[in-house]
Amino acid sequence: GTPESVVRAARYGYGLMLAIIGGPAQRFRPFVDLYHRSLDGFGRSSLPIGVHSPGHIADTDEQAWDEAYPGFETMNNTIGRERGWPSYNRLRFQHDVGPEGSVYAGSPETVARKIADTVKALGVDRFDLKFSNGTMSHEKMMRSIELYGTVVKPRVLELLA
Template sequence: MAAVRFGLDTFGDITLGPDGQRVSDAQTIRDVVEQAALADEVGVDAIGVGEHHRRDFAISSPEIVLAAIASRTTRISLGTAVTVLSSDDPVRLYERFATLDAVSGGRAEVILGRGSFIESFPLFGFDLHDYEVLFEEKLDLFAQLRTERPVTWQGTTRAALDGADVFPKTENGLRAWVGVGGSPESVVRTARHGYGMMLAIIGGGAARFRPYVDLFHRSVSEFGHDALPVGTHSPGHIADTDDQAQAEAYPGLEALNNTIGRERGWPPYSRLRFQQELGADGALYVGSPATVARKIATTVKTLGLSRFDLKYANGTLGHDQMMRSIELYGTQVIPMVRDLLGE
């Protein structure tokens, strides 16, 4: 098995401070920079920050936060989780990430997605009736921009381009993935455009996603591309013991799931659901370093992954608890997983 890269993801979840009060958006963003600096120090391979435009999450401009992180780090890859391509302009987006790649010494990457929330569509003047065509056309244009040659392109969602060039040029290209929720159409589309595939596994066991991985590899081959990477993104939290990790993680997960659930008609989050997701057939990676390492190793083997990203920020979980989780992930979990994989 080729060496696997291990990352951490955050949406800039708004946390509670030691006094139980909501932390400001500004302090949350500063905390994310501190968390990423620690991740770099303890050997984590990648940090991803998501884009949202709602009260629960502080990060709406990932590349600005990543530029701040670049100034505090030396080796960690700097990416998104995800960038909402549908409501952005591919040309401006590419130029921003090419700039980030320059200031970070070639460490930038981008994970493109439609986003699981829709606030950015009315905010930036896009019609939700165009949900599919916006993503399809912009994904195609972004793929052409990655060649860093003049682009001629025409679609229905933005002005046509005729031999347009974009700047700055990167030194070694821009790494790009597409975040996929698990539909066959999304898998094939990702392969067709030549992107890596990042599966968002936020419910259920990893094994049920194996058919999507197989479909992706077949599609990549049929479209004539070289082999492309597959990764997963799943929530979790690490503490010194299983009981401590579960006690710390549950309140934040409950608060986040219930907030979103009220909008989407989900039943209230429960201890039973939490316990189910902790098991082999669930998507939560919560526990002691040994517990989390075993589950990650099983997922990597089951899906043949090139990358595993742990979403370490979950709802109102506090900054100090996240810092300890990051420390354990880098110093204990990742080495344990590498041993279990025989790397």
């Protein structure tokens, strides 16, 4: 979350996991670069770097967005009341699932391309999708996990080859 935490992870020889929960993934490149410089400065060899972001996968973009939005709205409005944020709305959600947002929701192809873009931009070794988003049903979450493993992951590997 902070430059200090990145340096601390390098100092203690831990891999780095970036929780990207807002904005474009590319804005985290300075943290990746700082981590590499810090590892070098501490005489450590390269360690894995990962990204953790929220998302949801369904058969189509529209289905994924319709299924995911209520949970994101509830979660953002709950947290937002505590932090003074404006009410979450569908327009903001559509931005968050777009190329400049941190939500990886859509069809398998949409999500795979966004993950591949993030991996390329940051040079990370791992991507974790946070599946549990508020009020989503167990069945929809399980379908999302299934699509992630059977369609998205192979497609990401193909895009990165």
